[in-house]
Amino acid sequence: MIAKLDLYKVFCQVAKSKSFSKASKELYMTQPAVSQAVMQLERELDIRLFNRTPKGVSLTNEGKLLFEYVNSAINLISSGEEKILESKDLTVGELKIGVGDTISKYFLLSYLEVFHNKYPNLKFKIINGTTSELCDLIKSGEIDIAICNLPINESSLEVIPCGKVKDIFVCGEKYKDLTKKKISLEEMVKYPLIFLEPSSNSRKYVEKFMLSKGIKISPEFELGSFDLLLEFAKINLGIACVVKEFSKEYLEKGLLYEVKILEEIPSRSIGVCYLKKVPLSLASTKFVEILESKKKL
Template sequence: MADQRFVPSLMQLRVFLAVAERLHFRSAAEELGMSQPSLSQALATLEDGLGLHLVERSTRSVLVTPAGHRLLPYARAAVTAMDAVADAAAGSDGPLFGSLRIGVIPTVAPYLLPGLLPALGERFPDLTPRVVEDQTSRLVDGLRSGVIDLAIMAVPTDAMGVAATPLYSEPFALLVPASHELAGREGLPLEILVDQPLLMLDEGHCLREQTVELCRRVSAPVLGRGESRAASLTTAVRCVAGGLGVTIVPESAVGPETRDPGIAVARFADPVPGRTIGLVLRTATAGADAYAEFGRVVAEVAAQEFGATPV
């Protein structure tokens, strides 16, 4: 039976949202920066106070109960509202003061952050960035649950509850073994992908989805490409250096990933395929003007570091 005097705490709601999004207690605890026993205790206290079982946990899986599903939108709205209160309370200092939790997708973070973090320190000296590198879907979940404040990722996105602002665009290039017949070639048609052993990233990476879309445009096979696949772009490039295939990369990765003499670059003909990177916020996030200034810094750094085109 529910305790009529019980009022859930913001942390208890964050715990519930993190477990419901991750469906994994250890991952949820890591996301929130707390121990797994503390997370389990917070969830148990929430369930006891509400008089409801929100999550079913077994040795093999974690499931959200029907009651949990009914409460999810209210918990999410409460966390979002409290974050908006905190943003508004920042007053004249605005949101770019103090700690800022920044989510970045893995195919952007290694190439943008070395230039971005010093630039942020110079432009916003009172800001303390906290970086979370993760795949797109989990960054969106983190935004919704309030675990991160903003995300830098490929746009557009059709995810509910978030709003995206394009920041910069960059072309794609093809990395091949140095001895490959396409090494150093320019003006390649997309149709060249039909006959190439194309290395793909794992499911969940937006770069994989973009590569699959390029293959579909020219009726290149997507399945049956081979057994090699990579969890990171750097691993895919190392496979290219080992002669296991070729891979599509954003322009930002070309310089850092071609320092290996076993790697060469081939480039596509106009219109060159590419991607757009944007700033993604919760729709309820306050301080949009200050975040717009943050976005301008990101676009400036991308243009300086790897020649991206501001949008």
């Protein structure tokens, strides 16, 4: 397999470029050398990896399967090389973090500030995605750590809770009378509801809790942005399910009001995740330490 590593690198670049000529420029190789490397790999594996067309190449079904594993392996090797090259005093290196938009804005920034002040020469690469997308990026080696809404059921990942958040319901002036007393979830769902889209971990958590109480939701609005939840509620389009800690500014300024419910939704955690079987880089280790130390304050 080691002998094929260079061939696999060529294979991956051709798959990404969808062209032998474009791949040759990226690899600083001649086009015939790239074509020969791919043909050699196809001979050794006894399969056809690409469909050749006048406009370029595309992966065969077998090629797609191989690419999924080889690309992940090469990314992990690159990550390993980067970690070895990091200096012990963290004067060089890069920290690749996966995070959702909402957690990035309302949770991560303060930690990044502390870390950057302590290690100013380190570079950051922040990749946004859903929790499931970020888990895949960790497993493929494209990011070092991810900060996600918990729970996460991934046996290959180490998960460390690093902060508590609480889901609440909020409304604008139109529904302000609802804030005078606690109401039941059964009564709540009679009003127009504003939720995050179904694939969101936050939405899944709240929806699972409500189903455990025999309440099924059918939101009038399903949004892909947390900030839009706040804005939609502010202009009286309905009752929004939001994270209390991320909505403080709206609540403190009186732009939104919390609707208290009888069946209080249990607090949940935000956590940092990384591969169990791959040692963290020094930069990642120090960042996780900052997350954990601030949690204890």
